Amino acid sequence: MSHVAFRERGEDLRLEADYVVVGSGAGGAAAAVTLARSGAEVAIIEAGAWRDPEDYPSSTYGAMRDLFDDWGTQLARGRALWPIVQARTVGGTTVINSAICVRTPGDIFAQWQRERGIEGLAERVWAHQDTLERELRVEEVPEPARGNSNRLAMLGASRAGYDSHWIRRYVAGCEGTGQCLQGCKKTRKQSTNLNYVPEVLARGGHVVSSAPVKRVAIEGRRAIGVRGRFEHPRTKAWGADFFVRARRAVVVAASVTHSPALLERSGVRSPALGKYFRAHPGTGVFGIYDEPVDTNTGATQGWASTAFRADPGLKLETLSIPFEMVASRLSGGGARLIERLREYRHLCMWCHAVRAESVGTVRNGLFDKPVVRYGLDREDMLRFRQGMILLAKTHFAAGAKKILPGIHGMPYELGPDQVSLLEDAPLDPRAYIAILSHLFGGCVMGTDPRDAVTDARGRVHGYDGLVVADASVIPSNLGVNPQHTIMALAMAFAEDLASE
Ligand SMILES: Cc1cc2nc3c(=O)[nH]c(=O)nc-3n(C[C@H](O)[C@H](O)[C@H](O)COP(=O)(O)OP(=O)(O)OC[C@H]3O[C@@H](n4cnc5c(N)ncnc54)[C@H](O)[C@@H]3O)c2cc1C
Ligand code: SF4
Incomplete structure (x- = not known):
């Protein structure tokens, strides 16, 4: 060896x-x-x-x-x-x-x-x-490692009337440190x-x-x-x-x-x-709650719903991201950003992954770097927007006082009576901060x-x-x-x- x-x-x-x-x-x-x-x-x-x-x-x-x-x-x-x-x-x-299985x-x-x-x-x-x-010792996220973000999402989904579940992951005894993206130092993730x-x-x-x-x-x-x-x-x-x-x-x-x-x-x-x-492009919607959520306490991803997999074609999940990534998502700088970061303990992000039908290409580029050409067509952007509306509604059902949609050209925050504004959110992908992490083909x-x-x-x-x-x-x-x-x-x- x-x-x-x-x-x-x-x-x-x-x-x-x-x-x-x-x-x-x-x-x-x-x-x-x-x-x-x-x-x-x-x-x-x-x-x-x-x-x-x-x-x-x-x-x-x-x-x-x-x-x-x-x-x-x-x-x-x-x-x-x-x-x-x-x-x-x-x-x-x-x-x-996040080892979701x-x-x-x-x-x-x-x-x-x-x-x-x-x-x-x-x-x-x-x-x-x-x-x-x-x-790989798949387990449902254990109760002590669930954290408030995952619990709130479960509550929101049940109040909003759709099925959801605690996630099963290749993890043996998750300690809920919310650090999956940086590698699991606790060696729990398999x-x-x-x-x-x-x-x-x-x-x-x-x-x-x-x-x-x-x-x-x-x-x-x-x-x-x-x-x-x-x-x-x-x-x-x-x-x-x-x-x-x-x-x-x-x-x-x-x-x-x-x-x-x-x-x-x-x-x-x-x-x-x-x-x-192909990909499952995804983005997140922050909810802000009266009580502290402490989103980085608990499993990085502990809650999900596949209720919308067939129609309109997306998956919903919780996601806790590191503090500096949160800061980069709260727009503004200087005193304004500090003011917004004061809400850090009270926010949590839930995201969607769109089952997009659009297709793209991969080519070998300069210095052997792959070049990916890919964009979402109108049907996929409609799914994308629908996912954001579902996340917003779930946050409000769970008791959020406001949400931060993160959509260029829309208000920084929306209250419970403003969800309908999302129905007219732009269908231009440039208005959204999304990432591609599930890739195919x-x-x-x-x-x-x-x-x-x-x-x-x-x-x-x-x-x-x-x-x-x-x-x-x-x-x-x-x-x-x-x-x-x-x-x-x-x-x-x-x-x-x-x-x-
Ligand atoms: C942040 C994040 C969270 C995710 N969470 C989940 C989840 O919870 N559950 C889930 O099911 N999926 C999740 N995914 C997706 C999942 O991890 C991937 O779909 C999966 O790992 C892809 O497997 P793969 O073998 O195709 O590629 P990879 O796992 O990416 O492995 C490819 C390997 O090949 C190596 N490599 C590349 N080029 C070369 C080369 N020229 N020579 C030698 N080696 C090379 C790379 O360094 C890499 O180690 C997530 C993805 C991301 C980014
Ligand atoms: S990094 Fe933390 S949340 Fe992720 S599996 Fe390990 S102990 Fe659990």
Whole structure:
């Protein structure tokens, strides 16, 4: 077993394994551990650094510097420029996410069958989800860790008359520190750097960190390994070159933005490569309450509702964000901002994630940075606005005295009798501060090679020994949080690969 970290120039690395897995996030770690459990020697190659939980940052700035991909500066370019948030560290985005665990809804498999000819996945994915829930110790947010924001949301939803629930997460004994975005220093969150990645090492595998893959090496139509150059975890200076040979196959799991870009610069030919990028764009509405809420006490995300997944197509959740992110959302500066921050203990943010139908593209750009073009059409913007109205109504049902909608061109705050103003809120995406954190597509699966990059087992059409096993294969939005689906799909693909 070996962990190879950053190497200086001149100390080139050559390694060989049965399978080479690019990326150690949700998809990569799940695929790697499945392959390792089959008895194979696996090498995980990860662009980001290995960070132990005691070294996780506390601030948003630290998270952007140490954990986020490209400092969180990646934008979806459309009419608005909305940030795309992903991680770049051993464990991938599972290190910074909220670990919400939702089973793949049955209608998704029916849709994939109808639209893309994909059959026989449902039972296998659910079986892997059984395993994941056991191994990653999925629990409902425990009562002492719920916090006031989550409790208020539960109250608001029940008064507003719709179904909602405490969230189930891959967390063992959440202490409710509200720090999931900066990494869980308490090691309660079961990010993949704490379980599946170490298991791959324990089974005789390798992890090469701070090692962005430049290219998949392809001979004829067969993937034979990966090459790249180490990148210093702090200075970002280039280090030694590396080549890792794959005796059996290369598994690409570098995320929705990086997997298509990597395949493109590796010379993979597919008419569908980089197409069908999708997301669940989301934004938040603050409620201000008479009593202190202390939003950063309690699970980062503890409450959710899927009541609107089919109509109008969105999910509602609570979300506690770090203090400095709250400050950046309360517009104004100087004395005015200080005045507004006085309300900090009394506010909490709830957000929506829109099940958007709009599609975009991912391309490999300058310096190997993915370029994402994506915007929401009018139908999706109507859903987006509807989500804000639902959040506002839920806040007022829970007893908020006012809300802060955060919409450009609208009043800074609205009272309970002003919700109707939101019905006319702009449909221009530039008026909203939104982020994209649930991403899909770019290497979508399907039976028709003219319209899909991989088949229904993640194998790239027309190539041997090349599999994609991350969110980029997902050919639709899900309307629920994606990690559980990504991990189970990756396990199913890896199982097929190991049995070939
Ligand atoms: C703030 C936030 C909160 C979220 N909360 C939830 C949640 O609660 N529940 C949920 O289901 N989903 C959540 N998500 C989404 C979920 O985390 C992602 O959908 C999921 O992690 C994607 O898995 P992946 O394997 O496709 O990519 P990732 O997990 O992002 O892993 C990709 C890995 O590949 C590495 N990589 C990239 N390029 C290269 C390269 N060239 N060479 C080597 N390595 C490379 C990256 O550094 C990264 O480690 C959240 C996302 C964010 C940003
Ligand atoms: S809320 Fe705190 S203790 Fe709970 S999983 Fe997130 S970071 Fe860990």
